[in-house]
Amino acid sequence: MKNPFSFGVAVTGESFCNRVKEMHDLKKAVESSRKLFIFGERRLGKTSLLKKLISSLDTEEFIPVYIDIWKCVSEDDFISACTNAFAAAYETKADKLLNFISEFFGSIRPTISVDSDGKPVLVFGAVLKNARSAVMEDVLSIPAKMASIHPEKQVVVIFDEFPQIRSFESDKAERVLRSVIQHHEDVSYIFCGSKKHIIRDMFINKSSPLYRSAAHYPIDYISIEHWLPFIEKNFHNSGKSISKECIEKIVSETGGHPFYTQMLCSVCFEITDQKMDDISQIDEALEILFQRESHAFNNEWEGFSMNEKKLMIAISREKSVVSPYGADFIERNGLPTSSTLQRIMKKLLENDVIDQDGQGKYYIADKFFSLWILKKM
Numbered sequence: 001m002k003n004p005f006s007f008g009v010a011v012t013g014e015s016f017c018n019r020v021k022e023m024h025d026l027k028k029a030v031e032s033s034r035k036l037f038i039f040g041e042r043r044l045g046k047t048s049l050l051k052k053l054i055s056s057l058d059t060e061e062f063i064p065v066y067i068d069i070w071k072c073v074s075e076d077d078f079i080s081a082c083t084n085a086f087a088a089a090y091e092t093k094a095d096k097l098l099n100f101i102s103e104f105f106g107s108i109r110p111t112i113s114v115d116s117d118g119k120p121v122l123v124f125g126a127v128l129k130n131a132r133s134a135v136m137e138d139v140l141s142i143p144a145k146m147a148s149i150h151p152e153k154q155v156v157v158i159f160d161e162f163p164q165i166r167s168f169e170s171d172k173a174e175r176v177l178r179s180v181i182q183h184h185e186d187v188s189y190i191f192c193g194s195k196k197h198i199i200r201d202m203f204i205n206k207s208s209p210l211y212r213s214a215a216h217y218p219i220d221y222i223s224i225e226h227w228l229p230f231i232e233k234n235f236h237n238s239g240k241s242i243s244k245e246c247i248e249k250i251v252s253e254t255g256g257h258p259f260y261t262q263m264l265c266s267v268c269f270e271i272t273d274q275k276m277d278d279i280s281q282i283d284e285a286l287e288i289l290f291q292r293e294s295h296a297f298n299n300e301w302e303g304f305s306m307n308e309k310k311l312m313i314a315i316s317r318e319k320s321v322v323s324p325y326g327a328d329f330i331e332r333n334g335l336p337t338s339s340t341l342q343r344i345m346k347k348l349l350e351n352d353v354i355d356q357d358g359q360g361k362y363y364i365a366d367k368f369f370s371l372w373i374l375k376k377m
């Protein structure tokens with residue numbers, strides 16, 4: 001029997017749980033050309049949600065553009081990713097690429113080449129050396145031109161893994177984006193990413209080019225009331241069953257985190273013959289999950305310094321900490337002096353390893369990593 005639970009890639013169809021409110025909010029936002037920063041923890045389902053949003057948009061009414069900039073390590077990569085995403089959204093037929101070029105580019109034009117899969121792609125090549133800024137402005141102005149050519153359609157531009165833009169050689173891309181989107185009243189923009197620290201800086205830091213140019217929309221976990229029918233149905237459709245108590249235990253362990261919930265459900269499905277109705281089996285499944293994730297967690301762990309590890313162990317032990325610089329906490333956990341600790345905290349917060357809740361308490365962002373740290377100790 002095929003395991004109905006999937007994790008690791010963006011999910012669709014039967015593998016997609018809830019997000020009804022988010023879909024409603026995002027649909028409304030794009031219909032009214034709004035600009036949004038979407039952020040949430042790693043593997044929370046942001047890409048899945050954005051892809052579902054795109055597939056829900058009628059192409060008679062919308063021109064959706066999805067640009068994943070994860071693989072872009074330079075401004076040139078970014079220009080190329082945007083150009084090709086705009087071209088793919090506008091002209092679905094390869095032989096129309098020439099039209100696209102003449103419609104949207106002036107004297108500096110890309111040429112048509114083929115990628116390693118034999119697919120046609122637009123490339124700028126050596127042109128970029130002397131005219132990078134001008135090309136970037138031309139390319140990022142394409143959505144507004146699309147909107148004016150097709151006033152009957154709504155153009156929606158989605159940048160996934162947007163914080164990656166901060167790893168480019170300069171902040172030119174962010175600055176050009178700011179200047180173009182100010183004039184793109186008819187285009188909706190979504191900037192998405194999990195690096196909460198960077199996204200937050202983008203919209204609250206006055207010196208950030210995109211300061212206040214978009215509203216923010218945080219994505220949260222999925223709650224038990226939505227997981228219950230979803231998990232029950234997926235077991236049932238694959239010829240097995242699971243009790244309500246077991247589902248409640250699964251979701252209480254994962255907190256409703258989509259990736260870990262799918263992963264734990266997948267293991268539960270695997271170890272169940274017919275019916276899962278004994279909650280002690282969830283502990284068995286958790287053990288298997290930790291064993292499987294151990295390699296990835298170990299790699300991550302080895303990247304931290306001794307003092308960082310000590311602090312992470314201390315926070316994991318106490319689950320959440322109000323005052324990490326208090327003498328009590330430092331002494332109890334054998335931590336370095338307050339000034340060193342402040343430096344470490346800053347780095348871990350900036351890297352989104354540690355996060356802060358609404359009441360100001362610090363915790364390890366990845367709950368399962370935190371549990372693994374405790375197990376390891």
Ligand SMILES: Nc1ncnc2c1ncn2[C@@H]1O[C@H](COP(=O)(O)OP(=O)(O)OP(=O)(O)O)[C@@H](O)[C@H]1O
Nearest residue numbers: 007008009017042043044045046047048258259262
């Ligand atoms: N709506 C959903 N219903 C069920 N499972 C989901 C849902 N969204 C995400 N998941 C689970 O979480 C995993 C990660 O999803 P996705 O890649 O969309 O997250 P992400 O937030 O974009 O991750 P990253 O931070 O790595 O970019 C999926 O493989 C799936 O197991």
Ligand SMILES: [Mg+2]
Nearest residue numbers: 046047048160
């Ligand atoms: Mg993603």
